[in-house]
Amino acid sequence: MAERTGDVVVFEESSRSNEAFFESLIEQYSGDIALLANRLLGWPGEVEDITQDVFLAAFIGFKKFRHDCDIKSWLFTITINKCRTFRYKQLFHRRKIIKILDAESHPAADNKMLDDETFHKVRQAIKALPAKYREAVVLRYLQELEIEEVSRILGISVNTLHVRLSRARERLKNELKDIIS
Amino acid sequence: MNENKLKNLLCNADHDAGKPCPVKVDISAITRRAQRRRIYKIAYPAAAAAVLIFGISFWSLFCKNAEPVKEPIQLANNIEIKIKQLHESTDNVLNLIQEIRKQEQGQKRLNELEAELAAIPDPIKQVNEELDKTAFTLVYAADKMYKELNLTDSAVETYKRVIKLFPDNQWAEVARERLEEIKNRRNNNDSSKGESKWQQQNTLS
Numbered sequence: 001m002a003e004r005t006g007d008v009v010v011f012e013e014s015s016r017s018n019e020a021f022f023e024s025l026i027e028q029y030s031g032d033i034a035l036l037a038n039r040l041l042g043w044p045g046e047v048e049d050i051t052q053d054v055f056l057a058a059f060i061g062f063k064k065f066r067h068d069c070d071i072k073s074w075l076f077t078i079t080i081n082k083c084r085t086f087r088y089k090q091l092f093h094r095r096k097i098i099k100i101l102d103a104e105s106h107p108a109a110d111n112k113m114l115d116d117e118t119f120h121k122v123r124q125a126i127k128a129l130p131a132k133y134r135e136a137v138v139l140r141y142l143q144e145l146e147i148e149e150v151s152r153i154l155g156i157s158v159n160t161l162h163v164r165l166s167r168a169r170e171r172l173k174n175e176l177k178d179i180i181s
Numbered sequence: 182m183n184e185n186k187l188k189n190l191l192c193n194a195d196h197d198a199g200k201p202c203p204v205k206v207d208i209s210a211i212t213r214r215a216q217r218r219r220i221y222k223i224a225y226p227a228a229a230a231a232v233l234i235f236g237i238s239f240w241s242l243f244c245k246n247a248e249p250v251k252e253p254i255q256l257a258n259n260i261e262i263k264i265k266q267l268h269e270s271t272d273n274v275l276n277l278i279q280e281i282r283k284q285e286q287g288q289k290r291l292n293e294l295e296a297e298l299a300a301i302p303d304p305i306k307q308v309n310e311e312l313d314k315t316a317f318t319l320v321y322a323a324d325k326m327y328k329e330l331n332l333t334d335s336a337v338e339t340y341k342r343v344i345k346l347f348p349d350n351q352w353a354e355v356a357r358e359r360l361e362e363i364k365n366r367r368n369n370n371d372s373s374k375g376e377s378k379w380q381q382q383n384t385l386s
Contacts, residue, residue, distance in 0.1 A: 026206050030204050035200065043198040047201050052206050056211050060215065115197070119198070142191060142192065173187070
């Protein structure tokens, strides 16, 4: 079992009033969770539903929290699970995805059009990765978490994480050949 | 491109996408959401159960209207009659099956007998073969007497016997040829003897 972290102490201090503690939790982490969900879902922009779902799940399941990691990692794990469920549901609502893609496929007509197009391609490449690679890439490179933390959040070993990252990099290199060259 | 460059590219692309819309999450909204879910959790199964109960009751009502319940005794009589009918039909089917089985057995026995009969050799053919052999033996013996032992008379007798005993046999035909040959030969011998006597007389005279 991992060591108890500072968050747990905060929780224990705040456990007298759960709501107050949760409000502080929301204030502290809602931005990070929204950002992570935004990245995992391919930058759709609107991630309020997911964020609310995450905190709802945390609110309901807090009794089951084993304190073997910090609350941020736990919330990130919930976020990843919620995003997976969301994407799975989206398979049955292709229209929504098409709408999102359409909305994204109109780059702004300014001087940075070329850059925008390049970055759009990069984002599309990340979005096109299989879920297990995308999650690893987002957590490691965009959220800039430590390898151990990412492996804990994803529930995989460090070696497996390295393999996934390596394969994800290969795929991205193949996808972004034009930009890289 | 190394890992850092790729990371920078990804970060830039992420930065370019901008931050998500500001999220308005508060404890009251979450509580409301939880309550709503709880209601859904109860409401969906309850609605499904209600629909099911309504459907079953409607169906049973419809069935009652369609088929009024008969008197129990009449119903029992009907069932008894139906059971008897079923018994009869079952007996008929059983009889039919037994008949078919008997026919199948008879057919099987017949096939076996036919096979056995086919295995028995034809006696007439055998007798003919034996006759053929005998005729051949006689002709062979006669040939030996005639050609090797120079017993022409005995050979002629044997050939004649073959012709007499087996007139339609192929060896009788051979015997006839041989007799013809012997006859021709004797005639030739007689004529050559006559000529030699005439020549002797001419030379003497």
